[in-house]
Amino acid sequence: MPAVQSNLAERARQHGIVGAGGAGFPLYKKLESTVDTVILNAAECEPLLHKDKEILRHDAASVLAGMRAVMQHTGAQRGIIGIKEKYEELIAELRGAGAPLGIGVHPLGDYYPAGDEFITVYETTGRVIPPGGLPLDVGCLVSNVETLFNLARNRPVTHKYLTVAGDVPHPVTVRAPLGVSFGEVLRAVGADPSTIGHVLVGGVMMGRNMTSWDEPVTRTTGGLLCFPEGHVLQRKYTTPARARDLIGKSACDQCSFCTEMCPRYLIGHPVEPHLAMRGLGFNMVGPSMVLGSQFCCECNLCSLYACPEDLFPKDACADNKRMMREHKLEHPAKGKRDVKAHSMQEYRHVPVSSLIKKLGLSGFVNKGPLVEIDWKPRSVRIPLKQHVGSPAVAAVQVGAKVDEGQVIGNAPQGLGVAVHASIRGVVEHVGDEIVIRRSE
Numbered sequence: 001m002p003a004v005q006s007n008l009a010e011r012a013r014q015h016g017i018v019g020a021g022g023a024g025f026p027l028y029k030k031l032e033s034t035v036d037t038v039i040l041n042a043a044e045c046e047p048l049l050h051k052d053k054e055i056l057r058h059d060a061a062s063v064l065a066g067m068r069a070v071m072q073h074t075g076a077q078r079g080i081i082g083i084k085e086k087y088e089e090l091i092a093e094l095r096g097a098g099a100p101l102g103i104g105v106h107p108l109g110d111y112y113p114a115g116d117e118f119i120t121v122y123e124t125t126g127r128v129i130p131p132g133g134l135p136l137d138v139g140c141l142v143s144n145v146e147t148l149f150n151l152a153r154n155r156p157v158t159h160k161y162l163t164v165a166g167d168v169p170h171p172v173t174v175r176a177p178l179g180v181s182f183g184e185v186l187r188a189v190g191a192d193p194s195t196i197g198h199v200l201v202g203g204v205m206m207g208r209n210m211t212s213w214d215e216p217v218t219r220t221t222g223g224l225l226c227f228p229e230g231h232v233l234q235r236k237y238t239t240p241a242r243a244r245d246l247i248g249k250s251a252c253d254q255c256s257f258c259t260e261m262c263p264r265y266l267i268g269h270p271v272e273p274h275l276a277m278r279g280l281g282f283n284m285v286g287p288s289m290v291l292g293s294q295f296c297c298e299c300n301l302c303s304l305y306a307c308p309e310d311l312f313p314k315d316a317c318a319d320n321k322r323m324m325r326e327h328k329l330e331h332p333a334k335g336k337r338d339v340k341a342h343s344m345q346e347y348r349h350v351p352v353s354s355l356i357k358k359l360g361l362s363g364f365v366n367k368g369p370l371v372e373i374d375w376k377p378r379s380v381r382i383p384l385k386q387h388v389g390s391p392a393v394a395a396v397q398v399g400a401k402v403d404e405g406q407v408i409g410n411a412p413q414g415l416g417v418a419v420h421a422s423i424r425g426v427v428e429h430v431g432d433e434i435v436i437r438r439s440e
Helices: 003-014 051-074 088-101 117-125 145-153 182-188 232-238 241-251 273-281 291-295 301-306 313-327 352-358
Strands: 037-041 078-084 103-108 140-144 159-166 172-177 198-201 223-227 379-383 407-410 425-430 433-438
Touching: 003 051, 037 051, 037 117, 037 145, 051 078, 051 088, 051 103, 051 140, 051 145, 051 159, 078 088, 078 117, 088 103, 103 117, 117 140, 140 145, 159 182, 172 182, 182 223, 198 232, 241 273, 241 313, 273 291, 273 313, 291 313, 301 313, 301 352, 379 425, 407 433
Parallel strands: 037 078, 037 140, 078 103, 159 223
Antiparallel strands: 159 172, 198 223, 379 433, 425 433
16 A cells, blocks of 8 residues: 555544544544445435535535545545435535546435435445445445545544534534533523423434433534424433333234335345344244344334334344344345345335424424534543544543643554544543643
8 A cells, every 4th residue: 555545544543533424433444445436425314414514515625625535545436425416506516526536426315314324325336235244345435524524634633513403592503622511512502401301412313312411522423403391202212122122012013114114125135123023022033033133224214204103123123233242143144245126225215304294303493504603611521432443542641731633542452543632721530531621
């Protein structure tokens, strides 16, 4: 590998660049591969989230520069931007700016989950990633808008773009320092945390319940979506696991809608959520009952849209996946390459507009313009693990003075990236997270 390419990967590791739209997989690891196609995943298909589109609207040139750098590094001859077809003005801009760089645009339908990387790869290239595989298995590298934006900026990642939306006075997208509390983010955009009944961190489909207003913004925080007390999403996300299982055992009529509308099933993967639901009533483990759950992407379409009984097939699949990992079980179809999409795949897309109606989101503004905030947090709490892999290794001690962008956690041995200070200040605590008190 040429030195310049090795330097790009090492910079990504030392600058702490990870997947900013999902679990936080380190970019440098993807850069170790050779591919023929680099795909920019700009679908952002969950309702109410807008941070990727706002980055593109304000600095598409940097995102394209990051994409071009990845193409050159991996030997890719083709770059594709997957973005919703409804963003016509942005598509026109991207086409004009991307053409000289060998980057084209593939308009995607306004459906969910167009942003699932397996679906994005299929829609933009026609290739089906093997069950349990990666985009690299079909010659593709997929990356998020903010990830490539961070790569192009060529500096440590100290801030995160996120959308604050739902039951707030003015839905917006902000660029917040890593480690600032969720409560401070809400107050900064004019929302009163005490009036908000429920908060999902991430999207309405694949997010998680907020545990505390003191939780810190991390490199994977894509949104804070706020809802009033008693909203349907609060009920869905707070139902205890025991209750989910009991309801499933008693109420599932095996209609199979969850399977027939499963995005991964429709591209040919042997994941069948209705079998996972059937398995709730039996002590059976085998390819015909639960092993297909291994390939569930947990998009939640089955639970939040497809199921007419309002049950929880996604959670049944997720529970099976954990059980399979514990028992080291695998589906025999893992890695199978002769996989073909279902003949009805293109006709079973779920429009985002339908999701909005089903989930009680019609009363919320589905916009999130980027606004500037003059951040002056008293302190920040920066976790040493904000990515897939091992935690960073603390590189500072209590009492140390640090500047914004300074390394406070070194990249670990094995998979992992460095972590940096997001403000200038003094280190107050070193543990699983590093607390920095701001200096005036």
